[in-house]
Amino acid sequence: MEKFTRNQRISAITKILVESPNKIINLNMFTEMFNAAKSTVSEDLIAIKDILIKLSIGKIETISGAAGGVKYVCGISKEESIKFAEELCIILKDRERIIPGNFLYVTDLMFNPEIIHKAGTILASAFNKLDVDYVVTVETKGIPLAYEVARMLGVQLVVVRRENKVTEGPTVSINYVSGSTNRIQNMSLPKRAIKPGSNCIFIDDFMKAGGTAFGIIDLLKEFDSQLVGTGVLIDNIDIKHKLVNDYVSIIEFNGLDEKNNAVLHPSKKNKV
Amino acid sequence: MEKFTRNQRISAITKILVESPNKIINLNMFTEMFNAAKSTVSEDLIAIKDILIKLSIGKIETISGAAGGVKYVCGISKEESIKFAEELCIILKDRERIIPGNFLYVTDLMFNPEIIHKAGTILASAFNKLDVDYVVTVETKGIPLAYEVARMLGVQLVVVRRENKVTEGPTVSINYVSGSTNRIQNMSLPKRAIKPGSNCIFIDDFMKAGGTAFGIIDLLKEFDSQLVGTGVLIDNIDIKHKLVNDYVSIIEFNGLDEKNNAVLHPSKKNKV
Missing domain, CATH: 3.40.50.2020 (Rossmann fold)
Incomplete structure (x- = not known):
């Protein structure tokens, strides 16, 4: 099974989220895509969340529940x-x-x-x-x-x-x-x-x-x-x-x- | 001066490139934005290049010369x-x-x-x-x-x-x-x-x-x-x-x- 580095996962997750604004993406999609544990993907998402807020270029929201996941919400300073x-x-x-x-x-x-x-x-x-x-x-x-x-x-x-x-x-x-x-x-x-x-x-x-x-x-x-x-x-x-x-x-x-x-x-x- | 981690830079650079397809972005923009050396940004770009190719979701091209830089070119498998x-x-x-x-x-x-x-x-x-x-x-x-x-x-x-x-x-x-x-x-x-x-x-x-x-x-x-x-x-x-x-x-x-x-x-x- 292919392995991905944290840097690679973060780049790909950022791209996928940014290209589908306001769409809830289930974390399973990422864990399967990268053959990674949910906790690993969650850490990746924290890095992405932080930088978007730091630069005021949108945000990542977490939606809980069965139909939950994360979504990118657009923003500009x-x-x-x-x-x-x-x-x-x-x-x-x-x-x-x-x-x-x-x-x-x-x-x-x-x-x-x-x-x-x-x-x-x-x-x-x-x-x-x-x-x-x-x-x-x-x-x-x-x-x-x-x-x-x-x-x-x-x-x-x-x-x-x-x-x-x-x-x-x-x-x-x-x-x-x-x-x-x-x-x-x-x-x-x-x-x-x-x-x-x-x-x-x-x-x-x-x-x-x-x-x-x-x-x-x-x-x-x-x-x-x-x-x-x-x-x-x-x-x-x-x-x-x-x-x-x-x-x-x-x-x-x-x-x-x-x-x-x-x-x-x-x-x-x-x-x- | 604010510091950024590699993960943060990679996420932000990915977002900026993906949001401006086919536009050449000078590396100076990233070095100033992240207060980082050109070699550091170049390494960030290598990680981004690799994952896009690996997943067939576009590519990053390098354009040399005075008006050079990098650009994101869209793609799909x-x-x-x-x-x-x-x-x-x-x-x-x-x-x-x-x-x-x-x-x-x-x-x-x-x-x-x-x-x-x-x-x-x-x-x-x-x-x-x-x-x-x-x-x-x-x-x-x-x-x-x-x-x-x-x-x-x-x-x-x-x-x-x-x-x-x-x-x-x-x-x-x-x-x-x-x-x-x-x-x-x-x-x-x-x-x-x-x-x-x-x-x-x-x-x-x-x-x-x-x-x-x-x-x-x-x-x-x-x-x-x-x-x-x-x-x-x-x-x-x-x-x-x-x-x-x-x-x-x-x-x-x-x-x-x-x-x-x-x-x-x-x-x-x-x-x-």
Whole structure:
């Protein structure tokens, strides 16, 4: 039978835990994998626990009982979180990003894995303590961010569509009013996408007036489910009247100043 | 100055490397972080290298020179890859998944982080050796999978839209013919999304006749860029005439049998 050193076990256990956030892994998996006693694996886990806490890069939780084991819970230090937001503000202030109509071009950032991985970790950290069943987003730009949050929370992602698709079976559709443009829009979701009685988190790229988040609450009612949290990358605080109040954000965008520069700063609604 | 044990360093270095696939990390980052000599960190890296190879769960590569350092390259064993494909076939064979029109409901799987993380690792492993600049997909269902492949390859994701968006600035649009329905469709992409002379990988959920992949080749020409690889989760081999030949897939779907059961098996085009 193959033998493993403590160093080797610690490296492999760290990788396995980090790659499956919020998933409970039974210690038997490790004892079998490494042909090691439970006490040996427990000591390995203590070393891993200690360093994650020391560096504020998440934690290892122990769950007792028959279905028990250990799980990795994502985390990031307050310093790292603010540093990330500040760096993102500098990237966003590039004048080339201002598009006719005073939109900010953020598509490349929303599809940049390095940025989205970190942003997802920050947002997920705000919801780690909640009992979440699904992470919900509306197509398209927020999908990678919502996916990262779902992955960190160890739950299923649900993507609300703007129109029905023939490949999704029976769907539930609702109309809602976009808070910023006042236009009536459509949202639809396959009937089988969400189980009744579920707790959902809504994740999106931008928060304007909050019309979409408000629509999500309505849509979830059709599934006998509820919204328990909302998180966005950028909060447009230039729009003062919001339809929702309770949400987490990473960056605040306060429109353009008299010199046509985007006004941006780290958000006061970052919960890390 | 804080001291760290070898076990602690190995756990933290593993986490940092695994969370930034294909990104070169300079050894100075680790020596400063742990207040340790370069030779000490090098020894830590040897332990990590060894265990990844021993378990076939990726590898650590050393890059020499001024911009050098180490990077984690994702990987999965052939056994694990086949086991994953077999398990996915069982999930997909559920009769509830057959939707009027003989479509297979796969939306929940494409938005399941555990499945997509593994599928992304398998597909990315096929392209690890290529010099890739972007991973391209077409909205919507393939986005999480394409995002995972982009993350594993350490490159930017690009999402082609079905229609123009006012928030994306000048765009390039093309029309293409869907190979399976023969309908003319539209694809558009912001002009600034891809730099000229780039190598791109196309990732999608389903391969039918390959019309979309064919359209992507045309679209990339408008960006003076080229397609160097294609990967899908499910290949519909019931459609015999394909517009593209060279691609990687994980599952093969051969339509419904006489009892109306989906015929599925692990793909022969899996390159792991």
